Amino acid sequence: MASEFYNRNIEHIQTYFGISETCAKYIYHRALRGRRSDEKHLPWTAKLQNALVIADKCLGVNWDRIRFGSEENDLLVHGIVINDMEDKVFRWVPEDVNKSNTVDPGWTTVKSKSSVKRARQKNKPAFTKIGIFA
Numbered sequence: 001m002a003s004e005f006y007n008r009n010i011e012h013i014q015t016y017f018g019i020s021e022t023c024a025k026y027i028y029h030r031a032l033r034g035r036r037s038d039e040k041h042l043p044w045t046a047k048l049q050n051a052l053v054i055a056d057k058c059l060g061v062n063w064d065r066i067r068f069g070s071e072e073n074d075l076l077v078h079g080i081v082i083n084d085m086e087d088k089v090f091r092w093v094p095e096d097v098n099k100s101n102t103v104d105p106g107w108t109t110v111k112s113k114s115s116v117k118r119a120r121q122k123n124k125p126a127f128t129k130i131g132i133f134a
Contacts (some may be wrong), residue, residue, distance in 0.1 A: 003028040009127045011030060012125055012127055013027060022063045023063060027132060030044065030052070030068065031131040042068070046087050046133045048071065049087075050089065051075050051081075054090065058079075065079060
C-alpha cells in the first residue's frame, strides 16, 4: 500500500505539471531511477522530464510500454526527441491561468534578491527533493 507521502507527491506532480496520474507516477519513479548507474541508466535531466510531460498529451502513448532506459526510442515513435527539448522546465498550464497573468503597467515593488531567493526555497514543491525539476 502506498504511503501518504507518496500519494501526496504524485498528486502535487500531477497538479504542478498538468499531467495524468500515470505520467506523474512514471516521472516520480524515473527521477529516482536516474540516481542509479546500471544498464538502464539514462541521466535524469530537464530535457528528459520535459519530453515525458509533453508525451502525456500525445495520443497513443501507452505508459505501460515505456521502459526505463529505452525512453529515447519509445518517445521517438511518437515524434518526441529528448535532445530537442529545452532545458527550461515545461509544464502544461491551463489557458485561464495564462490570461490572468497580464502585466499591470502601474507601480512595481522591488524586492531584494536575497528575499526572493528565500521565498523560492520556501515555496519549492516537495517533489524536488527526489530530483524532479520545478
